[in-house]
Amino acid sequence: MPLPLFLIVVLLGSPPSPAPPVAAARAHVAAHGPAIVRSLAELLEIPCVADDLEGTTRTARWIARAFAGRGAEMNVVGRDGVPPLVVGRLDATEAPESARTLGVYVHYDGQPVDPTEWTFGPWTPTLTTKALEAGGVARPLPEDGEPIDPEARLYARASGDDKAPLVALLAAIDALEAAGLPRRSNLVFLFEGEEEAGSPHLGDYLDDPRVRPWLDADLWLICDGPCHQSRRPQLVFGVRGITGFELTVYGASRHLHSGHYGNWAPNPGHRLARLLASMKDDDGRVLVDGFLDGVLPPGEAVARAAATIPPFEDALRAELGLKESEAGDAPYLERMLLPSLNVRGLKSATVGRTARNVIPTTATASIDVRLVKGQDPAAVRERIRRHVEERGYLVLDRDPTDAERLAHARIAKMTGAGGYRAVQTSLDHPQAEWLIETTRLAAGDDLVLMPILGGSLPLWLFEEKLGVPLVIVPIANHDDNQHAPDENLRLGNLWYGVELMAAIAATR
Amino acid sequence: MPLPLFLIVVLLGSPPSPAPPVAAARAHVAAHGPAIVRSLAELLEIPCVADDLEGTTRTARWIARAFAGRGAEMNVVGRDGVPPLVVGRLDATEAPESARTLGVYVHYDGQPVDPTEWTFGPWTPTLTTKALEAGGVARPLPEDGEPIDPEARLYARASGDDKAPLVALLAAIDALEAAGLPRRSNLVFLFEGEEEAGSPHLGDYLDDPRVRPWLDADLWLICDGPCHQSRRPQLVFGVRGITGFELTVYGASRHLHSGHYGNWAPNPGHRLARLLASMKDDDGRVLVDGFLDGVLPPGEAVARAAATIPPFEDALRAELGLKESEAGDAPYLERMLLPSLNVRGLKSATVGRTARNVIPTTATASIDVRLVKGQDPAAVRERIRRHVEERGYLVLDRDPTDAERLAHARIAKMTGAGGYRAVQTSLDHPQAEWLIETTRLAAGDDLVLMPILGGSLPLWLFEEKLGVPLVIVPIANHDDNQHAPDENLRLGNLWYGVELMAAIAATR
Known part of the structure; x- marks a missing residue:
């Protein structure tokens, strides 16, 4: 048998x-x-x-x-x-x-x-x-x-x-x-x-x-x-741990005609783009000062462990339609051992068929941050808040008042709490x-x-x-x-x- | 009487x-x-x-x-x-x-x-x-x-x-x-x-x-x-004349879990932000090479006309809740005599209560451009297309094919036609x-x-x-x-x- x-x-x-x-x-x-x-x-x-x-x-x-x-x-x-x-x-x-x-x-x-x-x-x-x-x-x-x-x-x-x-x-x-x-x-x-x-x-x-x-x-x-x-x-x-926040940048207090005001009234979408661009370079390196504070380099044991992981990155890139992954095709594990700063959503007025010729009043990014050992969620959010402040923004946790609008050229709202290590x-x-x-x-x-x-x-x-x-x-x-x-x-x-x-x- | x-x-x-x-x-x-x-x-x-x-x-x-x-x-x-x-x-x-x-x-x-x-x-x-x-x-x-x-x-x-x-x-x-x-x-x-x-x-x-x-x-x-x-x-x-376009930047071919892929798979929202940031500086100056080609400086008669316009900018800023307008409070007329590049909308996945921990597949900006004398709508769009190309992008007028995705690390779609002088x-x-x-x-x-x-x-x-x-x-x-x-x-x-x-x- x-x-x-x-x-x-x-x-x-x-x-x-x-x-x-x-x-x-x-x-x-x-x-x-x-x-x-x-x-x-x-x-x-x-x-x-x-x-x-x-x-x-x-x-x-x-x-x-x-x-x-x-x-x-x-x-x-x-x-x-x-x-x-x-x-x-x-x-x-x-x-x-x-x-x-x-x-x-x-x-x-x-x-x-x-x-x-x-x-x-x-x-x-x-x-x-x-x-x-x-x-x-x-x-x-x-x-x-x-x-x-x-x-x-x-x-x-x-x-x-x-x-x-x-x-x-x-x-x-x-x-x-x-x-x-x-x-x-x-x-x-x-x-x-x-x-x-x-x-x-x-x-x-x-x-x-x-x-x-x-x-x-x-x-x-x-x-x-x-x-x-x-x-x-x-x-x-x-x-990895996680935290996150939403970042809203403000323009005028009402939607403006992009013809009559374009080039004169500040554009919140563009300002948000410049803020996000300042947070991470083209290679995926996070530029927020102190973002990596407390993060230790991976040790010898991690390097040995890495050798047990079968190669999969080329196949994964092909499966996902990516010629390159971030940081010049750096190994997946190396990237997971670092914290991430991920734009999980963007919104300002609308795009596509419903887009109108306006200067929107606000632009918002929704961001999640994956944390590695040594990072505290609140401390990381605070670093990012300071990064925004250092770029001239008044950072609030709510919409600005009329008085705040008139007193500050750049205003952002940053909301988000919690997360874990x-x-x-x-x-x-x-x-x-x-x-x-x-x-x-x-x-x-x-x-x-x-x-x-x-x-x-x-x-x-x-x-x-x-x-x-x-x-x-x-x-x-x-x-x-x-x-x-x-x-x-x-x-x-x-x-x-x-x-x-x-x-x-x-x-x- | x-x-x-x-x-x-x-x-x-x-x-x-x-x-x-x-x-x-x-x-x-x-x-x-x-x-x-x-x-x-x-x-x-x-x-x-x-x-x-x-x-x-x-x-x-x-x-x-x-x-x-x-x-x-x-x-x-x-x-x-x-x-x-x-x-x-x-x-x-x-x-x-x-x-x-x-x-x-x-x-x-x-x-x-x-x-x-x-x-x-x-x-x-x-x-x-x-x-x-x-x-x-x-x-x-x-x-x-x-x-x-x-x-x-x-x-x-x-x-x-x-x-x-x-x-x-x-x-x-x-x-x-x-x-x-x-x-x-x-x-x-x-x-x-x-x-x-x-x-x-x-x-x-x-x-x-x-x-x-x-x-x-x-x-x-x-x-x-x-x-x-x-x-x-x-x-x-x-x-002013007008033209416009939508710019879409691509990430992986499907939404990815931001934990398992964050810091490894490229983020289209962040790439779009860097592209938009490269197009205009913090003072509102457009940085696209050749954007002002053909634009003549305003002459003497324009300066005389400007003197007939009653001052209104301070009141307008106050009405709109703006401490400053673009380019360091430059006169409104001066700004209208220049072409604009306005982000009229942004979208990538979602923000707010519906936001999810993903790396989105795409991020899109809807942009309108107001033109002044000397600019041709198609030529201006072409300048912007080249600006995107010079930043390493393959620029298409449609979604990329699988083969294009694997052959190009950076891909953008730029759609939009028409407009007038x-x-x-x-x-x-x-x-x-x-x-x-x-x-x-x-x-x-x-x-x-x-x-x-x-x-x-x-x-x-x-x-x-x-x-x-x-x-x-x-x-x-x-x-x-x-x-x-x-x-x-x-x-x-x-x-x-x-x-x-x-x-x-x-x-x-």
């Missing part, structure tokens, strides 16, 4: 002698893969958008029951009208008192859905032979003993983002148990139900005496996000080094070490409230349509998750 | 011994003012928006009949589905073969109306005691012999813009006739019914053999527009000098000589088709709400028109 296809793939794609926990995970998947898939499908049937209190509560209870069934101590903590937080603890089976304690963060809520945009419906988990874009078709959930192609996909909201790690961890615990391997790490759990809504209550939850005592750990694993675009597994050691864990932190080594047990030499994500996540809350290093540990496929209709999880990625979690739980 | 109020005003506000034609006009207004007002009201009752063929045709026939009744040879020339053109000729009563021939241009159509926005309805001519904003109230049309306050206003569409000069000219002819004064100028008439629609058929009409032979003249009087904002009469010797009559042209002197007979030393209007009118058609000098000769009050609801004519301005037309017709 020929080998099942998934076994051929696993055998070809992996080192000849996997570490014992990884071997245990593979054996467990080989024997119980269909049950694991059906279990994930059961969890995915429960609606879990953050504004659905009933659905998120059912989801939280399913999760708590599943972990409690593996011997974990679990607690579902509620707050009025808000999805509950699930916390828990599962001690190592070997020397728990001296074992490393790992925090495992997963969010169990999914992005909002418009069911009409989905091929199968967001809460009707459907297995397909492969990705729909690749011609996959729906097939029944697998029966016990049935081989499963790792290219098969399970379609449902939250399949990749972010319920998969929960089921992977449950299967990993089962796999170690079945193989008689000890768990050598203590695990503490923090499962959130409002991440896709911006985690509005996570800070309060973390301060809650019903929650905080559960959360002492040596290292937090943020189990979220997708694998690398090259399909290779990755660890991500940080995220970047979080970056040094790649040579001992806990980070342990995680890299342990993850390689499952990922092999393919592992991509990504020093920072360009995007922003509010991980500073962890740093502030829990004070530990953290690393993002993704398992989902990069093409999982997260945040879009037809979200899906590639089963090969789920199996990688089981192997990874088994390695993490079993390695001292 | 006390003098009627209007006579007191006329006597106080004018030189002690008016020239004979002006005296004749005053006497005629004193005796027949009410009939003149009723005649204008009759004309204003006829709807005359350019898209109303029936109304404009009735208006044209009313006008032709009225002038024919004064001995003019008139011709109403039609074209399919288009308001007719009225042409005509009224020879001097004294030595017509050696008399100066003056072309008189008036447009008899009015701006489109929304009747619900009007106090009395656009086609219900209503006399008020003074301006509505000043507390004026409606009153009956005057009876013969009734005194008329020059501050009274006649409300109706096209009252100021532009039927008033027609009735003023008719009354002036009557006034000279009644006083037994000869007409010493030949008059040829060109009355148009599509000016407010952009004169789409005027060029064809001027080429029409039924029209062109009527239009030989030594000087054209463009009887349109309002008097100076200071309420003083004015002559205007030119208008400025027209300026030299203030020391002999015909202009004659007109200035003659106008002073009615206007006195108050006369403002305005070398150029900032706004644009397609007067280049006259220059191109008729090849003569032209001067704009306004009579309407500056606050006549032209192009707005509640358009009105101040009767004092109508009387000024009668005096001015009498002086023009009677002066050799």
Whole structure:
């Protein structure tokens, strides 16, 4: 009898002698893969958008029951009208008192859905032979003993983002148990139900005496996000922070006829253009004085990590229709390790068919700033405010009064507050080094070490409230349509998750 | 019996011994003012928006009949589905073969109306005691012999813009006739019914053999527009031309997440800002190479004219909420005598509540350029195109293809065509000098000589088709709400028109 296809793939794609926990995970998947898939499908049937209190509560209870069934101590903590937080603890089976304690963060809520945009419906988990874009078709959930192609996909909201790690961890615990391997790490759990809504209550939850005592750990694993675009597994050691503002420049107090006043009355669009031009040069270098204050150059470990990232920039430029990227095709990672100043929108009167011959009264730019370690959101906004002031502007946080208009030739309004800091864990932190080594047990030499994500996540809350290093540990496929209709999880990625979690739980 | 109020005003506000034609006009207004007002009201009752063929045709026939009744040879020339053109000729009563021939241009159509926005309805001519904003109230049309306050206003569409000069000219002819004064100028008439629609058929009409032979003249009087904002009469010797374009700068071929790509993918808003900034400095000086090619410095006559313009810039800045105007408060006239480069609109993605954290795919500026004498619209656009090219851009007149995107790091689209040249009559042209002197007979030393209007009118058609000098000769009050609801004519301005037309017709 020929080998099942998934076994051929696993055998070809992996080192000849996997570490014992990884071997245990593979054996467990080989024997119980269909049950694991059906279990994930059961969890995915429960609606879990953050504004659905009933659905998120059912989801939280399913999760708590599943972990409690593996011997974990679990607690579902509620707050009025808000999805509950699930916390828990599962001690190592070997020397728990001296074992490393790992925090495992997963969010169990999914992005909002418009069911009409989905091929199968967001809460009707459907297995397909492969990705729909690749011609996959729906097939029944697998029966016990049935081989499963790792290219098969399970379609449902939250399949990749972010319920998969929960089921992977449950299967990993089962796999170690079945193989008689000890768990050598203590695990503490923090499962959130409002991440896709911006985690509005996570800070309060973390301060809650019903929650905080559960959360002492040596290292937090943020189990979220997708694998690398090259399909290779990755660890991500940080995220950029973010802040932003809107900048409005004023002309006359009413729209003026561009004939009768053009060349006489100041043009706010042109003034705004000159301000924006003064903030960044043609090479993408930000010119705001002090913008980089506090930013440290990337170290040796970052350079080593960079070498693990497969080349992708040429392909990405081609895909995006770009002959060149900023700063003379500087490496992507180098650019992500620097803060950005991005004009996300411009508006002054109108263009196109509705444009009229006016000198507009105002021109506005909407700008977001991605921050790196060492930068404070408010301090960066203040630097930019000073930059505008140094160009002769009175900078207000509201529209000018008539008196202010007559007293100041140049007036700008700058609004915007908040944002949050970047979080970056040094790649040579001992806990980070342990995680890299342990993850390689499952990922092999393919592992991509990504020093920072360009995007922003509010991980500073962890740093502030829990004070530990953290690393993002993704398992989902990069093409999982997260945040879009037809979200899906590639089963090969789920199996990688089981192997990874088994390695993490079993390695001292 | 006390003098009627209007006579007191006329006597106080004018030189002690008016020239004979002006005296004749005053006497005629004193005796027949009410009939003149009723005649204008009759004309204003006829709807005359350019898209109303029936109304404009009735208006044209009313006008032709009225002038024919004064001995003019008139011709109403039609074209399919288009308001007719009225042409005509009224020879001097004294030595017509050696008399100066003056072309008189008036447009008899009015701006489109929304009747619900009007106090009395656009086609219900209503006399008020003074301006509505000043507390004026409606009153009956005057009876013969009734005194008329020059501050009274006649409300109706096209009252100021532009039927008033027609009735003023008719009354002036009557006034000279009644006083037994000869007409010493030949008059040829060109009355148009599509000016407010952009004169789409005027060029064809001027080429029409039924029209062109009527239009030989030594000087054209463009009887349109309002008097100076200071309420003083004015002559205007030119208008700026206009052209424009839209400039779009491209980023990646799809919107990108500003976190994952910010600082790596080029930002079109920022690139557009740098392009616009490169086109004009902080003082309002246009930096496009060759932009001023062909523009001559204003001469001695312009400097003398400038001295007739009452100071108004400080008041205007205060009214508009501006501490400073462009180029360090340079005089308004100086700025109007230069071409402008005005950002009339900006757009890239969105700002405000709908702004998203993206790197937009495009950023667009809509720009209008006001031209002065010596500049050709297409040549100016070409200079600007080259300016963009010199900054490394491939400049297209359409969106780039995928291949172009990959071959060029910087791509811009520049669309826009057409526009028209400025027209300026030299203030020391002999015909202009004659007109200035003659106008002073009615206007006195108050006369403002305005070398150029900032706004644009397609007067280049006259220059191109008729090849003569032209001067704009306004009579309407500056606050006549032209192009707005509640358009009105101040009767004092109508009387000024009668005096001015009498002086023009009677002066050799």
